Amino acid sequence: MESLLEAVSLLVGGDRETWWTIATSVRFSLWSTVFAVIPGVPLGAALFLGRFKGKRAAVALVNAVMAVPTVVVGLFVYSFISRSGPLGSLGLLYAPGGVVLGQALLAFPLVASMSYTGLQKLDPRYGETLLTLGAGPWRRLAAIIREGRYVITQAMLAAFGRVAGEVGVSMMLGGNIRWYTRTMTTTIALDASKGEFERALSLGFVLLALALLVNFLSHLAVRDGR
Amino acid sequence: MRLIAKRDAFRAAAVCAALLAASAQAFALGGKEAAPASRPAPANPRVRLATTTSTENSGLLSYLLPFFAEDTGYTVDVVAVGTGAALKLGENADADVLLVHARALEDAFMAAGHGAERRDVMYNDFIVIGPAGDPAGLKGSADAKAAFARLAASGASFVSRGDKSGTHVKELDTWKAAGIAPSGAWYKEAGQGMEQCIIMAEGLQGYTLSDRATYVALKDKTSLAILFDGDPVLFNPYGVITVAPSKNPAINADGAKAFLDWLTSERGQGLIASFKLEGQTMFFPNYKP
Numbered sequence: 001m002e003s004l005l006e007a008v009s010l011l012v013g014g015d016r017e018t019w020w021t022i023a024t025s026v027r028f029s030l031w032s033t034v035f036a037v038i039p040g041v042p043l044g045a046a047l048f049l050g051r052f053k054g055k056r057a058a059v060a061l062v063n064a065v066m067a068v069p070t071v072v073v074g075l076f077v078y079s080f081i082s083r084s085g086p087l088g089s090l091g092l093l094y095a096p097g098g099v100v101l102g103q104a105l106l107a108f109p110l111v112a113s114m115s116y117t118g119l120q121k122l123d124p125r126y127g128e129t130l131l132t133l134g135a136g137p138w139r140r141l142a143a144i145i146r147e148g149r150y151v152i153t154q155a156m157l158a159a160f161g162r163v164a165g166e167v168g169v170s171m172m173l174g175g176n177i178r179w180y181t182r183t184m185t186t187t188i189a190l191d192a193s194k195g196e197f198e199r200a201l202s203l204g205f206v207l208l209a210l211a212l213l214v215n216f217l218s219h220l221a222v223r224d225g226r
Numbered sequence: 227m228r229l230i231a232k233r234d235a236f237r238a239a240a241v242c243a244a245l246l247a248a249s250a251q252a253f254a255l256g257g258k259e260a261a262p263a264s265r266p267a268p269a270n271p272r273v274r275l276a277t278t279t280s281t282e283n284s285g286l287l288s289y290l291l292p293f294f295a296e297d298t299g300y301t302v303d304v305v306a307v308g309t310g311a312a313l314k315l316g317e318n319a320d321a322d323v324l325l326v327h328a329r330a331l332e333d334a335f336m337a338a339g340h341g342a343e344r345r346d347v348m349y350n351d352f353i354v355i356g357p358a359g360d361p362a363g364l365k366g367s368a369d370a371k372a373a374f375a376r377l378a379a380s381g382a383s384f385v386s387r388g389d390k391s392g393t394h395v396k397e398l399d400t401w402k403a404a405g406i407a408p409s410g411a412w413y414k415e416a417g418q419g420m421e422q423c424i425i426m427a428e429g430l431q432g433y434t435l436s437d438r439a440t441y442v443a444l445k446d447k448t449s450l451a452i453l454f455d456g457d458p459v460l461f462n463p464y465g466v467i468t469v470a471p472s473k474n475p476a477i478n479a480d481g482a483k484a485f486l487d488w489l490t491s492e493r494g495q496g497l498i499a500s501f502k503l504e505g506q507t508m509f510f511p512n513y514k515p
Contacts, residue, residue, distance in 0.1 A: 082318050082319075082320050083318065083319040083320050083473075083474045083476050083477070084318045084319050084320070084473075084474065088319075088474065088476065089475075089476065091476060093320055094274060094303060094305055094320070175303070175305040176305070176306070177303045177304060177305060178288075178304065180303055193418070193419050193421050193422045194283055194421045194444070195421060195425055195444060195447040195448075
């Protein structure tokens with residue numbers, strides 16, 4: 001109970017490091033959502049529109065990749081962006097860029113899968129109509145993304161929620177460096193390991209509030225989509 | 227009508243998202259000011275230090291680094307892992323400089339050509355902690371070997387780091403010296419950091435080997451007491467190693483060298499000695515030029 005009160009006072013009292021950590025988390029998550037959406041939405045739409053052999057397998061693959069644990073993504077990306085790895089010269093490891101890259105890779109299949117599934121709820125004749133009207137593949141892709149913008153909003157929000165709450169990638173690729181790559185989740189992991197539950201708890205509240213906000217916005221998007 | 231409501235709600239969502247983004251950006255800018263201000267900037271002002279959890283979590287580095295930044299203009303990015311992992315980061319050139327404590331591993335690291343220079347920095351010591359009632363009767367053991375033998379014979383729970391950290395290496399060496407191969411239900415390999423192991427030992431009312439600094443930093447959160455200390459084999463020396471710049475062009479060799487020099491300078495050594503927890507000196511500087 002005492003730690004609960006202290007947790008609240010950290011937030012209300014405007015503790016600089018606590019708020020800095022919250023801002024960093026939000027910033028990283030926004031960027032990684034953007035980088036997950038740029039390839040994710042077109043891929044989802046392409047899966048929806050496409051008529052090609054192995055489409056089922058492609059959809060299954062995207063869905064399967066969604067379930068890969070964050071630490072595995074972290075490990076995989078580490079081997080690429082380590083200074084002794086192929087992308088080492090970019091200097092992404094233990095820097096914000098590494099976290100954003102890892103999180104974008106983590107969220108990208110989620111965005112693709114949610115876009116694909118969501119678009120299926122549109123009128124199935126939509127794609128065919130576009131085809132009969134003589135729209136080329138790029139025009140069709142653009143039209144379908146426009147039509148499915150509510151679905152895509154939802155996918156974006158889900159991606160944001162996923163990356164804001166994950167700890168594996170942020171820890172392995174960001175290194176939990178104070179005033180640099182320390183996020184809400186890595187702070188919680190560190191503080192809990194030190195037995196300092198007050199700040200961990202206050203950040204837990206913020207994460208919960210963020211999840212609620214994301215769900216609320218997502219709900220709004222669905223309602224509007226109908 | 228329906229259409230307008232739909233648009234409004236969607237716009238509201240967009241505005242919320244934009245606000246979130248704007249506030250994040252504003253806070254982020256605030257954060258930059260909050261970071262320690264660096265003076266006449268070196269060419270590459272970020273040095274990456276891979277170190278053990280004991281130096282970071284005891285508060286030593288948070289105490290030292292602002293002085294280092296003030297003196298040299300370098301910002302140190304601390305990645306706190308076990309000694310084994312820290313050396314691995316050095317080997318992969320993912321750190322510029324290391325502050326670790328496992329002499330045999332450090333020597334192997336240097337022999338393999340991964341390091342450019344190694345210097346002694348400081349030492350503290352390892353202690354065996356356990357329930358104040360001391361069910362295994364460790365108190366009064368002649369030396370560390372005897373204490374560990376009593377532990378194994380008693381069947382009381384022992385929490386091992388199990389993570390190749392400096393502390394873990396020291397623990398394994400001590401078992402070896404005592405002629406014991408620890409295994410069984412009483413021997414719990416946690417694979418976690420020092421604090422987590424102490425908290426686990428507390429929960430199990432068992433024993434664990436800890437460095438003194440971490441234990442003292444955690445003291446008001448644990449009822450475990452020091453039951454054995456003082457044997458010279460439990461001496462815990464820390465070394466600073468600059469990673470060989472030839473490994474990778476991205477290594478901040480100047481920054482690493484500056485850190486090594488500063489830590490072993492009169493100024494650095496004096497500051498290490500002045501770092502206290504609960505009124506006690508935690509690390510004893512021991513660099514000899």
